[in-house]
Amino acid sequence: MTMTESTETKSLETALFSAADALRSKMDANEYKNYLLGIIFYKYLSDSMLYEIADEIGDGRENTTLAEAQKLYEENADDEDLQDELMDTFSYVITPEHTFTKVMDHVNDHSFQIVNLADAFKEIEGTNETFEGLFDDVDLFSRRLGNNAQKQADTISAVLSAISDLELVQSPGDTLGDAYEYLISQFASESGKKAGEFYTPQKVSELLTRLTLVGKQYPEGMTVYDPTMGSGSLLLNFKKYIGESQKDEIIYYGQEINTSTYNLARMNMILHHVDTANQHLRNGDTLDADWPPSAKTNFDAVVMNPPYSLHWSSAKGFLEDPRFSKYGVLAPKSKADYAFLLHGFYHLKNTGTMAIVLPHGVLFRGTKEGKIRQKLLEDGSIDAVIGLPANLFYSTSIPTTIVVLKKNKQDRSVMFIDASKEFEKGKNQNQLREEDLDKIIKTYEERKDVDKYAHLATFDEIKENDFNLNIPRYVDTFEPEPEVDLKQVSKDLTAVNKQIKDNEKELVGMLKQLTSKDDDIMEGINDIIQNFEEDLK
Template identity: 45%
Template sequence: MTTAVLSMSQAQLQQLKKNLWSIANDLRGTMGADEFRDYILGFIFYKYLSEKTVNFANILLQEEGLDEKYYELDENNPEHLEFIQAIQDNAISDVGFSLAPKQLFHSLAERGRQADGFILDDLTNTFKVIQNSTAGTESEDDFANLFEDLDLNSTKLGNNATDRNTLITKVLSHLDKIDFDLSNTESDVLGDAYEYLIGEFASGAGKKAGEFYTPQAVSTLLAKIVTDGKTQLRSVYDPTCGSGSLLLRVKREVNDVDMIYGQEMNRTTYNLARMNMILHDVHFSKFDIKQDNTLTRPQHLNQKFEAVVANPPFSAHWSADPLFLQDDRFSPYGKLAPKTKADMAFVQHMLYQLDEDGTMAVVLPHGVLFRGSSEGTIRQHLIEKMNVIDAVIGLPSNIFYGTSIPTCVLVLKKNRSNDDKIFFIDASKEFEKQKTQNYLNPEHITKIIECYHTRENVDKFAQVATLQDIQDNDFNLNIPRYVDTFEAEAEIDLAEVAKQLQDLEQQSQETDQTINAFCAELGIDSPFAEVKS
């Protein structure tokens, strides 16, 4: 099991899993994993917004000296209506959206459980209300179309409205039982539940998993690299942010990040990323996630970032249109990444967006370290002309969902304190095998980070290479050229082997004689008897 749950007790985690997978089982028979993932995560997000509203409103009511809770207020009561409207106005500027008491998650779940509880229309309208409440405000872009993947009229939920209503009510009822403990500022149960589910779906989604989720251990490694020696970041950026978990992992490694930026091409995954930010209590004014193709239509191109991280799709196809040679991101190199391997194009884009004092860490297939042609030209330019490659870290194979290939982490800096050397780490053997997947454990990550920080040679694990060493190897960065992991085999004592063979021959002859004696007693021919001429 992969898990991103950090702040829950084991008892909470077990109860959470029980309820979440009860929901999954309700939906599993009607749709594929990717589809019921979208429904479950969407409803979790709706529950979060509701509980956020209740907590915010109850504080305001308490300040006014009222004993009522927000969900108890009645819009048909003129006095209550005045408070409801005031709370909603305040909510827009503070939490970025608003909900009325009758639109809260618990209210709809409770009505759905009643004998005549048809809630599909009200639920659909509530999703629209959440979005419409942000119109013309600072949070509008962050909430736009967030619920577009929750089609409550889909026949995958049931052949008729009654069946669909029954199923959705069951899902809401399961979620309604989970206490997400939003009032506890030390806990992040809801955000962790969301991240846990993303990880679980990724582990079973095969090749598609890479579109939206980087394994937690890899995210942690990248986050620790770009925050090494820092307690605060001005900005962090991920050009292929998926569900946003990597960005959130960077945020966890420091006291604060002033601003989080990301871009994601897949529409559904882009929605997951925005939900993920809000669920982890990142204020709408502190993140900017855009949806589009980063290489062809970058949305943050006029900005530079202190930390840049990414797990781009491995060996993705892109146009490699010659017009890109006029693009400032690619023009200095004189070559473009191949059409069938956009890995270096992502590196060039990320480096262009990196601030002068920033750090960049990107996960890539090993081929970028040694492939020739245009990739070799780009690699040589990065080393010889720009001198920005700070470290190369080899990771174990089979740690990513949907692919078993070994990968590496490239660490780049524009202002390097070790500007005449590149540090190589071979962590390919640092893993624990669990069933069919390999995992980086915390001790493996600690070993890598401590070695990266000290930059000292470690036998068969890490090696400092000079730029002259790199040049002598024709700018090939393949890790075995620099880190010698060769293990000499034990010498074979031929005399001992010969003696063992002689002993075996003697034992064989003795066994043959024993079988001959048994056959003679039985009056049958022995298979080992000598043939007379």
């Protein structure tokens, strides 16, 4: 990132947290993030359109302010050709009275009413199915914003004012998209456990993406899928690691059960400039109803960070579901971990790679999970097991593991990597460093033993361990205690004893210099001196 990009990002972060001050006393971070991210998204859509108008009928965006573009738009509002051009370019149109710039005019002349913004949101949502319901979580009429219409308007006015001067569209690179991701992570850290529903720490996200790309080339683009996509950060990472010429040829598929988080992912895709034709996102229950349909079932990469040990129906009917049927049993009702894993694996291409984050229990728990794990191992489907440090995630402090799966393996070996001890300790969460990621990727790629860090286990080894994949069975990280030098210990004790004797002699000398007219005190001092002198003999 260049200095200019860094400055722009910092400016955006500062402005959004300034806007948050208007809301922090009224609701927690998990709620006010909807207002802030929704409003910043609205400004981005509005500003993008006004700059395009400057290009089409003005002197160009470089020579035109947003206020000037707004005036141009108002003067040419009835131009049908302009309206068609905007719809073709953006798949939405905001009328002149509903742009962010116009709403800010109302704020500045103190005529702003909540309905001004509410109508703008409705207009955007109604122009294209891509935007349908996008602002549902921004409850502009909530009494938590204020106990009457004026106080609600004042609160939203403060939020709008805080971000009004930000330049979102003309920023270099993908500053806005990257800052948006950063802000999601910041809200995650404030909102605690709930954050796990929509955010995977960036370094973990990068690791999952990079693991699926090891040894792969996609010169004509690729398809990626996240069945529990949260805010979409896992999917969006592929743009960073696939070749520059292919990054616009990635087709994204994602599903998310939480509607608020689903809307967040949709905004995130647009802010990262993903073409609407390349994003296929769905609000739904991944386990309950399989999606996407079998005709579009195969993906080059599948990445997942599902909720851990979630309860699910585990109804007998799922035994006929092609995602689970070949394994003979279903994941336990109290732990859906393997249900998520098998869903993702079912949708993986024969030439693809899948990486999923799960709790360590999936490596060694028995009964139904043990049978599923054994079948996967017998099929050669599990390619690697990577142990991560504890306390990496906002939603849990437990250590987790990444399981890497493939369908086209040449053998049934499994690469075990214990990366649990290499991280940077943070104030609230631990963090993986770039060098930690590089070491994991290099070790996974080379598939060679590394002392106290990695081991390539044969299928026979795994079978001898009753298909238990607990990492300490394969990677010995035990560090023996250093041998004790008894001669040195003896020398140290002698030196300490001599020091004690010298200090006692010095103390006796000091006590002998003490005097008192009180006979009892002197008798006590003499007793102490006598005791020390007997010890010194």
